[in-house]
Amino acid sequence: MDIQTIIFIILAAIIGVCSILAITTRRILRSATFLLFVLFATAGIYFQLNYSFLGAVQLLIYAGGITILYVFSILLTSSDGDRAEPLKSKKMIIGLLSTFAGLGVCIYVIVKHKFTEPVFQMGELNIRTIGHALMGTEKYQYLLPFEVISLLLLACIVGGIMIARKR
Amino acid sequence: MEYTLLLLILPLFSFLVLGLLGNYMKPKVAGFIGTLSLVGITIVSYFTAYNYFAAGRNADGVFPTLIPYNWEWLPFGKLSIDMGVMLDPISVMMLVVISTISLMVHIYSLGYMKGETGFQRYYAFISLFTMSMLGLVVATNIFQMYIFWELVGVSSYLLIGFYYTKPAAIAASKKAFIVTRFADLGFLIGILIYGFYVGTFSFTPDTARLISAGAMIPLALSLMFVGGAGKSAMFPLHIWLPDAMEGPTPVSALIHAATMVVAGVFLVARMFPLFIDFAPEVLPWIAYIGAFTALYAAAVACVQSDIKRVLAFSTISQIGFMMVALGVSTSIDPNNGGLGYMASMFHLFTHAMFKALLFLGAGSIIHAVHSNEMSAMGGLRRYMPVTHITFLIACLAIAGIWPLSGFFSKDEILAACFNFNPLMGWTMTAIAGMTAFYMFRLYYCIFWGKENKELHEAHTPKESPLSMTLPLIILAAITCVAGFIPFGKFVSSNGTAYHIHIDATTAAISLVVAVCSIALATLVYARSKQPIADTLATRFAGLHKAAYNRFYIDKVWIFITKQIIFRCISTPIAWFDKHIIDGFFNMCGKCTAYLSKKIKWLQDSHIQHYCIWFLAGTVLLTIILLIF
Amino acid sequence: MVQMEWYLVLSTFMMFAGVYGFFTRRNLLTMLISIELILNSVDINFAVFNRFLFPEQLEGVFFTIFAIGVSAAETAVAIAIIINIYRNMKNIQVRNLDKIKEE
Numbered sequence: 001m002d003i004q005t006i007i008f009i010i011l012a013a014i015i016g017v018c019s020i021l022a023i024t025t026r027r028i029l030r031s032a033t034f035l036l037f038v039l040f041a042t043a044g045i046y047f048q049l050n051y052s053f054l055g056a057v058q059l060l061i062y063a064g065g066i067t068i069l070y071v072f073s074i075l076l077t078s079s080d081g082d083r084a085e086p087l088k089s090k091k092m093i094i095g096l097l098s099t100f101a102g103l104g105v106c107i108y109v110i111v112k113h114k115f116t117e118p119v120f121q122m123g124e125l126n127i128r129t130i131g132h133a134l135m136g137t138e139k140y141q142y143l144l145p146f147e148v149i150s151l152l153l154l155a156c157i158v159g160g161i162m163i164a165r166k167r
Numbered sequence: 168m169e170y171t172l173l174l175l176i177l178p179l180f181s182f183l184v185l186g187l188l189g190n191y192m193k194p195k196v197a198g199f200i201g202t203l204s205l206v207g208i209t210i211v212s213y214f215t216a217y218n219y220f221a222a223g224r225n226a227d228g229v230f231p232t233l234i235p236y237n238w239e240w241l242p243f244g245k246l247s248i249d250m251g252v253m254l255d256p257i258s259v260m261m262l263v264v265i266s267t268i269s270l271m272v273h274i275y276s277l278g279y280m281k282g283e284t285g286f287q288r289y290y291a292f293i294s295l296f297t298m299s300m301l302g303l304v305v306a307t308n309i310f311q312m313y314i315f316w317e318l319v320g321v322s323s324y325l326l327i328g329f330y331y332t333k334p335a336a337i338a339a340s341k342k343a344f345i346v347t348r349f350a351d352l353g354f355l356i357g358i359l360i361y362g363f364y365v366g367t368f369s370f371t372p373d374t375a376r377l378i379s380a381g382a383m384i385p386l387a388l389s390l391m392f393v394g395g396a397g398k399s400a401m402f403p404l405h406i407w408l409p410d411a412m413e414g415p416t417p418v419s420a421l422i423h424a425a426t427m428v429v430a431g432v433f434l435v436a437r438m439f440p441l442f443i444d445f446a447p448e449v450l451p452w453i454a455y456i457g458a459f460t461a462l463y464a465a466a467v468a469c470v471q472s473d474i475k476r477v478l479a480f481s482t483i484s485q486i487g488f489m490m491v492a493l494g495v496s497t498s499i500d501p502n503n504g505g506l507g508y509m510a511s512m513f514h515l516f517t518h519a520m521f522k523a524l525l526f527l528g529a530g531s532i533i534h535a536v537h538s539n540e541m542s543a544m545g546g547l548r549r550y551m552p553v554t555h556i557t558f559l560i561a562c563l564a565i566a567g568i569w570p571l572s573g574f575f576s577k578d579e580i581l582a583a584c585f586n587f588n589p590l591m592g593w594t595m596t597a598i599a600g601m602t603a604f605y606m607f608r609l610y611y612c613i614f615w616g617k618e619n620k621e622l623h624e625a626h627t628p629k630e631s632p633l634s635m636t637l638p639l640i641i642l643a644a645i646t647c648v649a650g651f652i653p654f655g656k657f658v659s660s661n662g663t664a665y666h667i668h669i670d671a672t673t674a675a676i677s678l679v680v681a682v683c684s685i686a687l688a689t690l691v692y693a694r695s696k697q698p699i700a701d702t703l704a705t706r707f708a709g710l711h712k713a714a715y716n717r718f719y720i721d722k723v724w725i726f727i728t729k730q731i732i733f734r735c736i737s738t739p740i741a742w743f744d745k746h747i748i749d750g751f752f753n754m755c756g757k758c759t760a761y762l763s764k765k766i767k768w769l770q771d772s773h774i775q776h777y778c779i780w781f782l783a784g785t786v787l788l789t790i791i792l793l794i795f
Numbered sequence: 796m797v798q799m800e801w802y803l804v805l806s807t808f809m810m811f812a813g814v815y816g817f818f819t820r821r822n823l824l825t826m827l828i829s830i831e832l833i834l835n836s837v838d839i840n841f842a843v844f845n846r847f848l849f850p851e852q853l854e855g856v857f858f859t860i861f862a863i864g865v866s867a868a869e870t871a872v873a874i875a876i877i878i879n880i881y882r883n884m885k886n887i888q889v890r891n892l893d894k895i896k897e898e
Binding site: 004005008012015016019020022023024028031032035038039042045046048049050051053054057058061062065066069070073074076077085087091092094095096098099100102103106107110111115116118119120121123125129130133134140142145149152153155156157159160161163164166 | 797798799800801802803804805807808809810811812813814815816818819820821822824825827828829831832835838839842843846847848850852853854856857859860861863864865866867868869870871872874875876877878879881882886887
Binding site for chain 1: 783785786793
């Protein structure tokens with residue numbers, strides 16, 4: 001068992017436990033915190049895959065930006081001792097049943113499927129390459145999606161202000 | 168001859184204008200528009216007639232059949248229904264009749280219908296009627312004729328039910344529509360058989376096809392005659408016509424005396440070449456039915472007390488005469504057995520004039536005394552001189568007194584009957600005598616006889632306005648001179664010129680019979696006391712009562728429809744429809760409703776539940792995909 | 796050496812955790828958090844496929860970047876809506892949402 005595997009197991013454990021806790025805890029602020037842990041662990045996965053830029057983005061936007069947004073909105077919309085009411089067992093059983101059915105099918109497919117031979121190549125992704133790919137218009141370059149995302153974000157800013165402003 | 172299309176466009180236009188915009192105009196304006204369009208139609212049709220007959224004959228001595236317009240309207244493979252205008256001697260003759268009578272009725276109605284509610288509607292309907300009737304006579308093929316035939320029926324229905332607040336009028340309009348529709352079923356089947364076997368709806372089909380069709384042609388023609396019998400009120404389908412008198416009197420004059428009811432005669436005349444060549448065995452039956460109808464109607468007319476009913480039965484009787492004349496024709500040659508065709512058309516022409524005159528006169532009388540019953544009349548000659556004189560002229564004409572038009576046409580019919588069979592000749596002469604008798608009974612009871620003094624003192628009858636008397640005078644003038652028209656020069660069975668000559672014997676017999684009948688009527692009804700009539704009525708009480716009730720034919724029909732058709736056929740069908748057919752669809756509906764109630768909870772508007780279903784479905788599909 | 800399937804199983808687990816949360820939670824914000832979990836698991840898949848199957852190309856990485864951008868946008872708008880709802884109804888339970896239609 002090499003170091004990579006150990007790290008993976010640790011990350012997987014964090015993700016598994018925290019994601020379950022995030023959706024089962026009855027305090028919403030805790031739920032957001034567990035989400036934050038999951039996001040951190042995901043960033044770790046990216047680092048392990050040698051995508052440091054991606055990991056950085058994940059940390060910056062997800063962990064840094066979105067989670068803060070959540071926390072703010074939770075603080076805005078919930079009072080202190082707010083707890084979700086306990087689940088009805090019927091609803092929980094139905095949810096569990098369908099979830100496990102889906103999970104079973106997906107894992108079965110993943111395990112059974114013959115992928116093309118996976119090869120793990122170590123090697124850091126150069127930032128210069130990313131920048132060129134993001135700003136180029138050739139094949140395998142992504143200026144157009146980049147611009148579309150920019151527009152989308154702009155629209156979201158406007159929309160968010162429009163929706164949330166006081167009437 | 169392209170302008171003949173105006174004959175259909177003008178009345179259609181005035182119908183649309185009056186029908187759609189009538190409520191926005193004053194009654195006077197509406198009447199003016201309707202009458203003006205009729206003046207236009209009359210001018211066009213006279214012009215057409217002049218041009219047509221002045222253009223002369225073909226080399227073979229026959230007037231050409233002109234078809235200025237013929238559009239293919241509904242093509243069905245080889246068969247097609249066309250719409251167009253066809254001019255030949257009888258259709259041109261009908262154009263003149265229809266436009267003349269219709270114009271007279273339009274002018275007359277300006278006075279008669281004054282102040283009625285729905286004046287504009289009346290003129291709209293009457294324009295519709297004129298359009299359909301003109302379309303019927305100029306039809307280029309049997310199917311176009313059928314379409315306009317039904318349109319005529321519709322306008323007749325609308326006009327009979329003009330006083331739609333009166334229950335009797337509603338019942339009468341329904342009766343007229345249903346009875347004629349019932350007969351038209353025969354007509355339609357006949358047309359379809361004809362179209363199927365002959366391969367065309369045209370009046371002049373391929374002779375070879377006709378011969379190969381064999382016995383189907385007599386069948387088709389007989390069925391067409393059933394339709395004609397319904398429209399022309401032949402026994403036993405006559406029951407609607409007396410009731411149709413519930414409509415306004417000018418309508419009775421136009422539709423139920425002069426034009427629409429002779430459509431059946433026109434139909435038989437139109438199909439006459441086919442009858443003669445391919446179904447000669449059907450023609451005598453037409454004659455027998457016509458003769459019986461004439462006799463029956465004449466007998467009933469002798470005892471009716473409602474003057475319009477008398478005229479209605481008289482109309483039925485006279486149409487019987489026309490049918491007889493067609494039926495007794497045995498060949499296409501007018502000099503040798505084909506006289507009846509010409510006689511029939513001639514009688515149609517003259518009858519239209521004097522019967523319209525009689526109805527308009529009756530309308531004038533009703534206008535003055537506000538009643539249809541003879542008991543409200545009597546002695547009216549002092550109050551209404553113009554109506555009196557014109558009515559007398561019409562009565563003399565229908566009785567067949569020289570030199571009025573009825574004499575000439577009836578004489579030709581009787582001559583044709585004598586040629587066919589002496590028995591038929593004598594029968595028709597006797598019926599002609601009855602005609603003279605009941606017409607003069609009517610005349611005396613209205614203008615002479617016992618005067619209803621109380622009523623007339625309370626409300627003095629006075630002569631009708633000029634708009635009503637003018638048409639009477641014009642029609643009376645036409646009635647006086649129409650007999651001298653050399654009708655055979657224009658219309659004859661094979662199209663060649665036929666010189667009308669009076670058969671001296673027949674003429675003498677019919678004149679003597681007519682004069683005797685008039686004398687008898689004078690004896691019985693002219694005085695203010697009518698002892699002979701009362702004695703006869705009491706002596707033959709049963710017969711009198713039966714005739715007064717029209718020999719219970721209506722009762723028979725009611726029995727047949729209510730007791731037999733409704734009870735034995737319609738009720739089970741209705742039950743089947745209500746319980747089986749409706750039940751089936753109700754069951755479908757109930758099942759759907761039940762099912763949707765049961766699965767309603769699926770749509771509970773909780774997005775989480777929808778998502779669960781979505782996931783379940785996806786999983787299921789994936790599993791299916793994996794297994795297969 | 797870590798197998799590719801392990802990563803995939805991990806992301807699938809994470810995704811169905813999100814799905815379960817989405818099904819069962821009543822609070823709008825928690826539902827949104829569940830959605831974040833789902834999106835995140837997809838991001839992992841992109842990166843993993845890119846690294847293991849097509850290491851010389853960059854689609855996976857860029858799709859992850861774009862997906863992160865989209866989810867940021869989505870969260871912003873969703874939270875704006877939630878705050879608006881809260882302002883109107885004083886709570887953010889999903890079962891109360893049908894009242895919005897009536898107003």
